[in-house]
Amino acid sequence: MSETSEVRARFCPSPTGTPHVGLIRTALFNWAFARHNGGKLVFRIEDTDAARDSQESYDQLLDGLRWLGIDWDEGPEVGGEYGPYRQSERREIYADVAAKLLAAGELYEAFSTNEEVEARRKAAGQDPKLGYDNFDRDLTDAQRDAFRADGRAPVLRLKMPAEDLAWTDLVRGDISFPAGTIPDPVLVRNNGEPLYTLTNPVDDALMRITHVLRGEDLLPSTPRQLALYAALRRVGVAEFTPEFGHLPYVMGEGNKKLSKRDPSSNLFLYRDRGFIPEGLLNYLALLGWGIADDRDVFSVAELVEAFDVTTVSANPARFDVKKAEAINGTHVRALDAGDFVTRVIPYLSAGGVLPEQPDDAQLAKLAAIAPLVQERVTVLSESVDMLRFLFIDEAKFAPEEAAATKVLNADAEPVLRASITALEALESWETAAIEQALKDALVDGLGLKPRKAFAPVRVAITGRTVSPPLYESMELLGRETSLARLHRAVPGH
RNA sequence: GGCGCGUUCGUCCAGCAGGUACGGACACCGGAUUCUCACUCCGGAGGCACGGGUUCGAGUCCCGUACGCGCUGCCA
Numbered sequence: 308m309s310e311t312s313e314v315r316a317r318f319c320p321s322p323t324g325t326p327h328v329g330l331i332r333t334a335l336f337n338w339a340f341a342r343h344n345g346g347k348l349v350f351r352i353e354d355t356d357a358a359r360d361s362q363e364s365y366d367q368l369l370d371g372l373r374w375l376g377i378d379w380d381e382g383p384e385v386g387g388e389y390g391p392y393r394q395s396e397r398r399e400i401y402a403d404v405a406a407k408l409l410a411a412g413e414l415y416e417a418f419s420t421n422e423e424v425e426a427r428r429k430a431a432g433q434d435p436k437l438g439y440d441n442f443d444r445d446l447t448d449a450q451r452d453a454f455r456a457d458g459r460a461p462v463l464r465l466k467m468p469a470e471d472l473a474w475t476d477l478v479r480g481d482i483s484f485p486a487g488t489i490p491d492p493v494l495v496r497n498n499g500e501p502l503y504t505l506t507n508p509v510d511d512a513l514m515r516i517t518h519v520l521r522g523e524d525l526l527p528s529t530p531r532q533l534a535l536y537a538a539l540r541r542v543g544v545a546e547f548t549p550e551f552g553h554l555p556y557v558m559g560e561g562n563k564k565l566s567k568r569d570p571s572s573n574l575f576l577y578r579d580r581g582f583i584p585e586g587l588l589n590y591l592a593l594l595g596w597g598i599a600d601d602r603d604v605f606s607v608a609e610l611v612e613a614f615d616v617t618t619v620s621a622n623p624a625r626f627d628v629k630k631a632e633a634i635n636g637t638h639v640r641a642l643d644a645g646d647f648v649t650r651v652i653p654y655l656s657a658g659g660v661l662p663e664q665p666d667d668a669q670l671a672k673l674a675a676i677a678p679l680v681q682e683r684v685t686v687l688s689e690s691v692d693m694l695r696f697l698f699i700d701e702a703k704f705a706p707e708e709a710a711a712t713k714v715l716n717a718d719a720e721p722v723l724r725a726s727i728t729a730l731e732a733l734e735s736w737e738t739a740a741i742e743q744a745l746k747d748a749l750v751d752g753l754g755l756k757p758r759k760a761f762a763p764v765r766v767a768i769t770g771r772t773v774s775p776p777l778y779e780s781m782e783l784l785g786r787e788t789s790l791a792r793l794h795r796a797v798p799g800h
Numbered sequence: 801g802g803c804g805c806g807u808u809c810g811u812c813c814a815g816c817a818g819g820u821a822c823g824g825a826c827a828c829c830g831g832a833u834u835c836u837c838a839c840u841c842c843g844g845a846g847g848c849a850c851g852g853g854u855u856c857g858a859g860u861c862c863c864g865u866a867c868g869c870g871c872u873g874c875c876a
Contacts, residue, residue, distance in 0.1 A: 319876095320876090321875090321876050323875095323876080353876065355875095355876085356875060356876065358875090359875075359876085421873090421874090434801050434802070435801095436801055436802070436872070437801085437802070437872085438802095438872060438873090462874055479805070479806090482804075482805085483804095484803070484804070485803080488802075488803055488804095488872095489803085489872090490872085492873095493873080493874050495874085496874045497874065498874085500874085502873090502874070502875080502876085503875070503876045504876095506876095507876080522870095523804095523805065523806090523869090523870070524869095524870055524871075524876090525870095525871090525876085526804070526805065526870075526871080527803075527804055527805090527870070527871040527872075528871075528876090530804095553805080555805090555806085556869075556870085558869090564869075564870085590812095593812060593813070593825090594812075594813095595812090595813085596813080597812080597813040597814065597824090597825095598813095599813095599814085599824090600813075600814035600815075600823065600824060601814085601823075601824045601825085602824075602825085603812080603813070603824080603825050603826085604825090618816090620812090620813070621805075621806065622805090622806050622807065623805095623806070623868090623869070624811090624812060624813090625811060625812075626811095626812095627810095627811050627812065627826070627827080629811085629826060629827055630811070630812070630825075630826040630827075631826090632826090633825085633826055633827085634825090634826080636838090636839095640838095640839075682838065682839055683837060683838045683839080684838085685838090693837090742835085745835085746835090750835095757834085757835055758834085758835065758836070760835075761835040761836075762835085762836070764835085765835070765836060766836095769836095771836090771837095772836065772837085773836055773837045773838090774835095774836065774837075775836095775837085776835070776836085776837095777835055777836075778835080
């Protein structure tokens with residue numbers, strides 16, 4: 308590419324299955340690369356495999372990207388001058404390009420079946436795993452006619468050059484494949500359908516893509532793409548060959564590439580658990596890249612500012628949920644209080660704690676306690692169990708069984724009775740007054756250690772052994788409800 | 801089998817042009833704070849896959865081995 312042309316990166320998934328985190332990491336790096344360089348991100352859908360592609364998957368792709376704020380300059384729903392951006396709508400283009408390449412002698416018709424290739428390999432004493440033997444390159448017209456007369460339809464293969472294919476990978480440096488190690492690839496099926504081997508480079512060329520950043524599984528396909536690009540340039544379809552960068556895998560537990568089937572790879576699992584885009588994006592960026600040697604929490608804006616694909620690591624990264632949660636928690640705590648409330652409401656609704664449209668009283672309570680919850684969760688959905696006690700119908704309230712068994716035993720009775728006595732005498736139902744009254748009654752009065760003293764009260768009030776701070780919780784719950792719960796918790800009642 | 805990529809604490813990222821004790825983060829362990837949990841703070845344990853070579857000196861360069869992964873499709 309020339310020095311003056313703008314950067315054009317692309318993200319081109321196949322709509323097969325639910326978007327997974329490795330795919331999103333690739334999208335993120337392409338996006339950050341484009342944004343950092345003031346270029347464009349092209350979003351293209353590679354739906355040439357009708358058997359596996361689905362509209363549902365397509366919708367999920369857009370949904371996931373939009374949720375995360377990864378936007379595109381050209382692609383589905385936004386258009387662009389090089390559209391259409393769904394390969395299923397570009398059939399004529401591929402047919403046209405294939406015809407050009409065939410006419411120019413870059414492609415040739417091949418009739419060999421796999422069985423025939425294998426037989427020839429064996430007959431020559433070669434390993435059949437070597438693949439196609441380029442046999443049909445030299446077919447005569449008469450031979451081709453004979454195959455056709457026999458009812459055979461040819462695939463179209465690309466003539467690979469007899470030279471080493473090398474490039475400087477943006478992530479891995481110089482890479483070279485020896486001449487003759489890559490058989491002529493099929494670009495068009497014998498039913499006329501174009502394959503990925505054709506459509507991907509053709510679209511990249513037509514869409515003027517300057518930088519191809521993709522998963523390392525595609526690295527071995529780069530030589531044949533380089534060869535196709537050279538052919539495309541010779542027939543005037545491509546003006547330049549893009550640069551390539553192969554991103555490391557995102558691995559799951561063990562040593563396996565995170566696959567679409569692995570439930571822990573599902574992007575929406577993280578959304579449902581209450582990862583926020585800031586946190587998930589930050590963590591994903593850490594998979595193969597770092598912003599500085601002593602820092603790993605950063606904003607999307609900082610990512611864009613600093614991103615450099617040549618500093619991406621070449622080795623596979625394992626997805627560590629614990630670290631992802633830690634990073635997410637940091638971003639959750641950094642939210643301003645109102646923003647946190649807005650974001651947590653859908654989770655509380657889904658968890659049955661609040662209606663989808665909370666009323667003013669509920670909103671006020673939530674706003675009051677939200678800061679105390681915000682600093683205690685790593686993912687938003689944790690708020691559900693933490694806040695249930697505050698919004699639940701009183702008739703349905705009951706301490707969790709395990710907590711009750713453990714804490715609301717005979718020893719708890721004097722504690723609860725003393726608490727009730729002290730609290731009933733309170734004039735002002737406020738955090739400070741509640742704290743003072745309980746401390747006087749339990750710590751000074753009964754001589755209990757604080758952590759011992761407050762456990763029964765906590766379980767009686769919140770139903771759990773772990774909760775937001777107790778006095779604040781009681782103030783928000785209200786005097787009447789709080790006292791009622793304490794009464795009910797007294798053993799024998 | 802062939803080709804390719806990779807290999808620094810359990811995990812992720814630093815350590816980019818070789819030079820005193822390999823740094824940070826998450827996780828883990830211990831402690832401080834504390835009404836629980838969390839946050840915060842302090843401390844700890846833990847690593848250059850192996851073998852050669854180059855060099856006064858190698859995690860850093862070269863070669864080999866091992867291991868892992870990928871590709872080797874009329875999937876993408």
